[in-house]
Amino acid sequence: MLLIRKARVLIGKFWRRVNILVNESGKIVKLLRSEKVNQHLLHKVDAIYNAKENFAFPGIIDMHVHFREPGYEYKEDFSSGSKAAVAGGVTIVADMPNNKPRIKSFDEFIAKLKRVKEKSYVDFLLYVEIPGNLAELDRFADNEIFPAGVKVYFYLEDEANRFMSSDLPSRFLYVVHAEDNEFILDPKDCETYSAFESSRPREAEKSAVIKAIQVAKKGIRVHITHVSTLDALMEINKAKKMGLPVTADVTIHHLFFTKKDGERLKSIAKCLPPLRDELDRKSLLKGILQGIIDAIISDHAPHAPDEKKLDLCKAPPGVASIQYFLPLVFTLWKKLHITNFRQLIKVVSENPARILGLKNRGKIRVGYYGDIVIFDPKKRWKILGEDGFSKAKLTPWEGMRVTGWVKATFLRGRLVYEDGEFIEKIGKFISQKIEE
Numbered sequence: 001m002l003l004i005r006k007a008r009v010l011i012g013k014f015w016r017r018v019n020i021l022v023n024e025s026g027k028i029v030k031l032l033r034s035e036k037v038n039q040h041l042l043h044k045v046d047a048i049y050n051a052k053e054n055f056a057f058p059g060i061i062d063m064h065v066h067f068r069e070p071g072y073e074y075k076e077d078f079s080s081g082s083k084a085a086v087a088g089g090v091t092i093v094a095d096m097p098n099n100k101p102r103i104k105s106f107d108e109f110i111a112k113l114k115r116v117k118e119k120s121y122v123d124f125l126l127y128v129e130i131p132g133n134l135a136e137l138d139r140f141a142d143n144e145i146f147p148a149g150v151k152v153y154f155y156l157e158d159e160a161n162r163f164m165s166s167d168l169p170s171r172f173l174y175v176v177h178a179e180d181n182e183f184i185l186d187p188k189d190c191e192t193y194s195a196f197e198s199s200r201p202r203e204a205e206k207s208a209v210i211k212a213i214q215v216a217k218k219g220i221r222v223h224i225t226h227v228s229t230l231d232a233l234m235e236i237n238k239a240k241k242m243g244l245p246v247t248a249d250v251t252i253h254h255l256f257f258t259k260k261d262g263e264r265l266k267s268i269a270k271c272l273p274p275l276r277d278e279l280d281r282k283s284l285l286k287g288i289l290q291g292i293i294d295a296i297i298s299d300h301a302p303h304a305p306d307e308k309k310l311d312l313c314k315a316p317p318g319v320a321s322i323q324y325f326l327p328l329v330f331t332l333w334k335k336l337h338i339t340n341f342r343q344l345i346k347v348v349s350e351n352p353a354r355i356l357g358l359k360n361r362g363k364i365r366v367g368y369y370g371d372i373v374i375f376d377p378k379k380r381w382k383i384l385g386e387d388g389f390s391k392a393k394l395t396p397w398e399g400m401r402v403t404g405w406v407k408a409t410f411l412r413g414r415l416v417y418e419d420g421e422f423i424e425k426i427g428k429f430i431s432q433k434i435e436e
Helices: 078-087 106-116 134-143 157-163 193-199 202-216 230-241 252-256 259-269 278-289 322-335 341-356
Strands: 002-011 014-022 028-032 047-050 055-058 060-065 090-095 123-126 150-153 173-177 221-225 246-251 295-297 372-382 401-411 414-418
Touching: 002 055, 002 341, 002 372, 014 055, 055 341, 060 078, 060 221, 060 246, 060 295, 060 322, 060 341, 078 090, 078 322, 078 401, 078 414, 090 322, 090 401, 106 123, 106 134, 150 157, 157 202, 173 202, 193 259, 202 221, 202 230, 202 246, 230 246, 230 278, 246 252, 246 278, 252 278, 252 295, 252 322, 278 341, 295 341, 322 341, 322 372, 322 401
Parallel strands: 002 047, 060 090, 090 123, 150 173, 173 221, 221 246, 246 295
Antiparallel strands: 002 014, 014 028, 055 372, 372 401, 401 414
């Protein structure tokens, strides 16, 4: 058994000092408020970790990462990406299918799983991209190996058409990159971020969200990923008020940056959808606090440094963030003087577990797995890309001072990371069956 002593756990509205006892199966069996642990329990303890009054967060569940394997390992691989994840307080990731080859079939899914399953420092799920023949999705059910969900790149016309089809299998979660190709233009001005942003206008997102909601009206579970505009947020809010099976997330970079920052950062801040206006950024923050936005994601999308140095037309889109996940969102809460840390935990752990159908994950509670992050809430430090574990060293966070430091990460009750050192690599694939 593991005993984590003197951890401060959020109970109700307050951080309370708690001793956490985790059994050999990796599940929390006791949360002890008393300073003393009785001798009967101590005799069963094999390891003791002193949290020294630091915060204990449930492990972050990042619903949206790109670890680039197979096909683009020069940008990132499952080992380097999951190292960055566990150092950022992340214990479970769901990896996207835009690999080489793109993961659009059961066979490609299994080939990817075999390739990466021994490489991860975190537990993981894998998405499949919506296939050309929707019957291909039945093979997952037949073999009882399930993806995290089905990714739909709505700006690809053929994928949008299949998603809008009446033959869509209802057992899966459909994760929609909501940009309608009808409104997207080829960027011709590579000098300004505003010109790039206008090539993928807010109308593209709103249109795709409205169409995705029409699919949700058929009883299909739809998740809108990386929402970037107030317009889309309003449509999602209306859908939720109607009781439709619609959820949504927002990236860390859309919560911090606007297209004004993009003018300074150029291609390093190039992402899809683009950074928007200050009103959008503030609205997304408000949407989190009001419960309209269900989750915060990293959308960790690493690229080689020489690729991100290209101009806005040629540089690939994507921001590398996962190693700084918990420090960044904690810093944001502190900067905005938000005292409701319960909502932070909901959007980074509890809600992602619910949306992905993960049982006994996302909470520090008896009966749940011991996915626990020991976090120093007082340490201030500067982000330097060269010090990161990701292969992507160019980041818009370069030089930013943040508050809070991941001291240790426990996965299923086992210490896997502590102050820059990786202790164990025990990450495993999660196949989450979702009943119709």
